[in-house]
Amino acid sequence: MRPRPTIIDVAHAAGVSKSTVSRVLQGDDSYVKQETRDQVHRAIRRLGFERNALASSLRTARTYMVMLITPDISNPFWAELARGFQDTFEKQNYSVVLGNSDWDKHRETEFLAKARRNRFDGIAINPAGVNKQELRAIHIPSVILGVREDFSTFDRVGSDTYNGVLAALEYLYALGHRRIGFIRGKHESGRGYVRLRAYQEFCKHRGLPIDESLIPLVPFDLQGGRRAMEILLDAPRRATALFASNDILAMGAMQLASERGLRIPADLSIVGMDDIYPAAMTTLPLTTMAKPKYEIGCQAAKYLFERIVGDAPPNGRRCVLPCRLVERQSAAPPAL
């Protein structure tokens, strides 16, 4: 394999200077005579020249690379968001490097350092441990995945969880349910408890009592969902419907409920949240409040891109995308 041709080889072959080659490489408006341009293009083709992005980046300080830091790409929620992000940046000819933080600040920090060393043009991150100052200190245009109030000076894009939960609850209410359980996810701690607040607001608004035995707090996983369902089943007065803070919890609950012989939705309605990939594949497809994962990825990419090219306002922007109810089959009116 002979050494790859450089811009100089092309210049020679085309009988021009390397600046001229560089100019046509940059395409568009660069003032180069049509004839010269064609000559250069021919030479490029003939030699099979490919511009060395490294050299170019070193000179221009633009790498056309961005880093996307999420907790875990093997989690379908993040995978879908990542897909939206990538698809959008791909159109601008950017490459995206993925980092899985595993909710670990140390790992996250490593990725940020890497982004700096490699002079990435931008960063999209769902902050696990770093704070606003630390991210600021990276000095790379960034966008926050999720509406985190503690990152208010950054562009942020997330979904309207609060109203999503409210709407899910109202949906159940409209179906006729008056005793509605709520599975809380433990991981939510620290930041907000938006879902719980929405639940409380809903109960208050509808004049429903808040029964502690109906709002189990469990880890955000399948086991958590199962455990929550056990608790709910033991409640002195059982709920007729149930909202789970995410689909995984909902699926766990569904599993246990049907093992215990409950029929869904006849005996118990269940509504999840997120609409992750598996939600449509349960034996009884799950009704859920979908989060616009892919769209969040797209919007985050747009914000970040604008910031990179300097086409964004100085202040952090905030984009809250609406959730959307996906009616499948796990929710129905209560039995009489």
Next chain:
Amino acid sequence: MRPRPTIIDVAHAAGVSKSTVSRVLQGDDSYVKQETRDQVHRAIRRLGFERNALASSLRTARTYMVMLITPDISNPFWAELARGFQDTFEKQNYSVVLGNSDWDKHRETEFLAKARRNRFDGIAINPAGVNKQELRAIHIPSVILGVREDFSTFDRVGSDTYNGVLAALEYLYALGHRRIGFIRGKHESGRGYVRLRAYQEFCKHRGLPIDESLIPLVPFDLQGGRRAMEILLDAPRRATALFASNDILAMGAMQLASERGLRIPADLSIVGMDDIYPAAMTTLPLTTMAKPKYEIGCQAAKYLFERIVGDAPPNGRRCVLPCRLVERQSAAPPAL
């Protein structure tokens, strides 16, 4: 934000030449007096110097970046494989750029071109459209995801699908099933039909007749699974058990079966393949022949890394990881 300090700034601050700084930057054995080394380190810390990976790469022709091209990261199968791949390369301080080919040759080719332009050190790919020659022509160390005989000169890592299918079928047989359906996925076309071959071999070996009405051919998606189940239900003599070419097909089949009132596994046993993320979350957890997705990613990364550092044999290696039966609850002995 002042300009970032360069190796020269460090050199000045430490009172040495930039060559020396470069030497200590490269760590290890480089012959630099301990005292000088410390001096440099102090200067580095003091100035907050971070080596510019671009400049370094331009000079050394090593980027510490690899590209991973899979059909779709939002598909849990690939997401898990990607995770294994990333985790492994991360330990070597590499970054991985993801490309989603969407089974499209054009997109795939674009990613390969990008890998060349950016002088990536390696490529891992599940080839959608490119062939051996085309990939060869990229001249970047590569590893093939999947045991593709048409890429025999490359390192390849995949799973033992043939024996996996056989084992799944034998499992059903051992449970007592003698009439076993088989859902074929249409996408498999072109390359091999390994699964079908395994089915045929199994039937032959066990002296079971091959009943065309029991081996529907459908698209590789949820709808396909449902459709297949419809066909199976219409069969003159129904199967008591069913192997689906992948979990999605199995889940679709399960959905339709239970809508039709069949009880699983009492009336029908179902075994899937892959063990993707959602398989454990169906209302009745799916028994499935797991493919070592994460491990494939890890092994592919290892092969690729060895190839990159020149620590691999000249000929393409081939690693076929075994599948593993995950017994959950969708399969049981047939009703009498």
Next chain:
DNA sequence: CTGAAAGCGCTAACAA
């Protein structure tokens, strides 16, 4: 053990 000097391949003033 350390420094000087020559690039890696490209871009961007500045001239022409």
Next chain:
DNA sequence: TTGTTAGCGCTTTCAG
């Protein structure tokens, strides 16, 4: 419209 000339920040001989 094109060429000349300096670098971008780092690594790597080659001397010393």
